[in-house]
Amino acid sequence: MAQLQRVVVSPAQIQDGTITLEKTQSHYLQRVLRLKVGDRFIAMDGQGQTWLAKIGETVATIIEPVAVDSELPHWVTLAIALPKGSGFDEVVRQVSELGVARIVPIISERTLLQPNAKKQARWQKIAAEAAEQSERSIVPLIAEPIQWKKYLQSEPSCGQRFLCWERGDSPALLDALPQAAVELAIGPEGGWTTAEVEAAVAVGYQPVSLGKRILRAVTAAVAVMAIVAAAQERCTATGQQ
Amino acid sequence: MAQLQRVVVSPAQIQDGTITLEKTQSHYLQRVLRLKVGDRFIAMDGQGQTWLAKIGETVATIIEPVAVDSELPHWVTLAIALPKGSGFDEVVRQVSELGVARIVPIISERTLLQPNAKKQARWQKIAAEAAEQSERSIVPLIAEPIQWKKYLQSEPSCGQRFLCWERGDSPALLDALPQAAVELAIGPEGGWTTAEVEAAVAVGYQPVSLGKRILRAVTAAVAVMAIVAAAQERCTATGQQ
Incomplete structure (x- = not known):
């Protein structure tokens, strides 16, 4: 997963397995990184949840949760x-x-x-x-x-x-x-x-x-x-x- | 000593208890920091020796060695x-x-x-x-x-x-x-x-x-x-x- 681009999304952007990307996020993934429809990236809510996701025509789709173990044991x-x-x-x-x-x-x-x-x-x-x-x-x-x-x-x-x-x-x-x-x-x-x-x-x-x-x-x-x-x-x- | 300005001098600048300051060093001490003749500073050779020194008319004078214990125990x-x-x-x-x-x-x-x-x-x-x-x-x-x-x-x-x-x-x-x-x-x-x-x-x-x-x-x-x-x-x- 290390090679996939990571994007922080807010919980409000996620509904029923789809992610409504913000304009700046779409722009970054599709124009700057040149990802195409069907390409994968990592979406994270910044609060501990991380998913493998796929770029679609208008929204992104969540494929599956990803287990990430990179946090320190204590706050x-x-x-x-x-x-x-x-x-x-x-x-x-x-x-x-x-x-x-x-x-x-x-x-x-x-x-x-x-x-x-x-x-x-x-x-x-x-x-x-x-x-x-x-x-x-x-x-x-x-x-x-x-x-x-x-x-x-x-x-x-x-x-x-x-x-x-x-x-x-x-x-x-x-x-x-x-x-x-x-x-x-x-x-x-x-x-x-x-x-x-x-x-x-x-x-x-x-x-x-x-x-x-x-x-x-x-x-x-x-x-x-x-x-x-x-x-x-x-x-x-x-x-x- | 913490408040005194520190200046790194090369061993070649030190002879018989006097320090021949470089132009940039004199400028820094006297013009930038506004130290006057008689004011003190710390001279260090960058190789472990440190001295208390005094600004003179043309050269600086070493007053005494200073013990500095701020290095790590191992290289x-x-x-x-x-x-x-x-x-x-x-x-x-x-x-x-x-x-x-x-x-x-x-x-x-x-x-x-x-x-x-x-x-x-x-x-x-x-x-x-x-x-x-x-x-x-x-x-x-x-x-x-x-x-x-x-x-x-x-x-x-x-x-x-x-x-x-x-x-x-x-x-x-x-x-x-x-x-x-x-x-x-x-x-x-x-x-x-x-x-x-x-x-x-x-x-x-x-x-x-x-x-x-x-x-x-x-x-x-x-x-x-x-x-x-x-x-x-x-x-x-x-x-x-």
């Missing part, structure tokens, strides 16, 4: 302080490839960027593209950008919480990770302020270290997701203990 | 197939932040880019900037781009060798890593050819998996370095066993 939420410029686009793409389930764009005290609603839609589109490309069965959800302190007050935890912090004598992330759902927070260029760290610790965040080197925010986010994915898939991937 | 070499476009710039920057010692740009069968000598110099400059920024004491070395099969024939191993491979039923990288020097190879978009994998295995490369998702080449390289650094610094960072 990973990343709360990431928005970096300056367009750096967040690449962060969203890379952590989506690496298996994140949910991304919360954080506005911290040292965040310079003031995101607008268009940005959130753009990041969601990038997450869908990355899910297609990396052969995932779910599309990571991009939350609305939110102030860090507001997030700490309002959001219930989505698992054990870790705060990536370049100072202090914190345990290494890899040593601290449980085999369970986790939520990790990555700060902005310049780091979290002391008040932000204290507020996080007060609601149960455990500070962890990403190593002895100072990482840029964009590198830290990708490194965190790579380490979490590797930790969740160790042993399980090979059947070793 | 990491990454042989990375060149991705298309300018993606390698960001790869060099990110794996340099994460602690790589040596980067070998690889020309594989599916590599489209034909690098020139200017590129190598550019990547070396990016590696130096990343070493300064991440507060490392060594600057990663960028080797000359080389054909994959030629590399396999000519280069002595710089540690246990791993080939990141998205197919096959290989053990997870994190499970396979030793606490020792390692050399890891990351393929191009489209992956290694079967012949390339076979040639690598023949000279001792062990195929390893980066997980169940298909990663772009640029993401794979950064993920590998993040996982290797985390594995080398686990426990050692906290004193746990």
Whole structure:
């Protein structure tokens, strides 16, 4: 199945075994990729369901469900302080490839960027593209950008919480990770302020270290997701203990 | 020391406790950063030695050596197939932040880019900037781009060798890593050819998996370095066993 093109469709596009493709999707499959009537592709609803489908004259037809086993065993939420410029686009793409389930764009005290609603839609589109490309069965959800302190007050935890912090004598992330759902927070260029760290610790965040080197925010986010994915898939991937 | 500007100087610039700064370095420190005579900065030779230094009228003066402990315990070499476009710039920057010692740009069968000598110099400059920024004491070395099969024939191993491979039923990288020097190879978009994998295995490369998702080449390289650094610094960072 790896060679077939993947397309994320919304549940509303599927009815009685047929998929009503959006204009942009039809255009992409038929004009850009040059697929013809009868050619197959993979349709995914981005929530765990995946089908083998066939292009028809006006709609696409579902042939059969496809079992996809490419998701991490446990839910990973990343709360990431928005970096300056367009750096967040690449962060969203890379952590989506690496298996994140949910991304919360954080506005911290040292965040310079003031995101607008268009940005959130753009990041969601990038997450869908990355899910297609990396052969995932779910599309990571991009939350609305939110102030860090507001997030700490309002959001219930989505698992054990870790705060990536370049100072202090914190345990290494890899040593601290449980085999369970986790939520990790990555700060902005310049780091979290002391008040932000204290507020996080007060609601149960455990500070962890990403190593002895100072990482840029964009590198830290990708490194965190790579380490979490590797930790969740160790042993399980090979059947070793 | 974290707040002081870091500057990589070559050993030839240092004599009898004085540092003859290059024009671009003087310009950067005095015009861009607005440091004045008497202000301090960190000079590093990129090979493990670091000093506290002071800006003088014509030359800089070394005040004292500085102990920097930000390097990984074991040498990491990454042989990375060149991705298309300018993606390698960001790869060099990110794996340099994460602690790589040596980067070998690889020309594989599916590599489209034909690098020139200017590129190598550019990547070396990016590696130096990343070493300064991440507060490392060594600057990663960028080797000359080389054909994959030629590399396999000519280069002595710089540690246990791993080939990141998205197919096959290989053990997870994190499970396979030793606490020792390692050399890891990351393929191009489209992956290694079967012949390339076979040639690598023949000279001792062990195929390893980066997980169940298909990663772009640029993401794979950064993920590998993040996982290797985390594995080398686990426990050692906290004193746990």
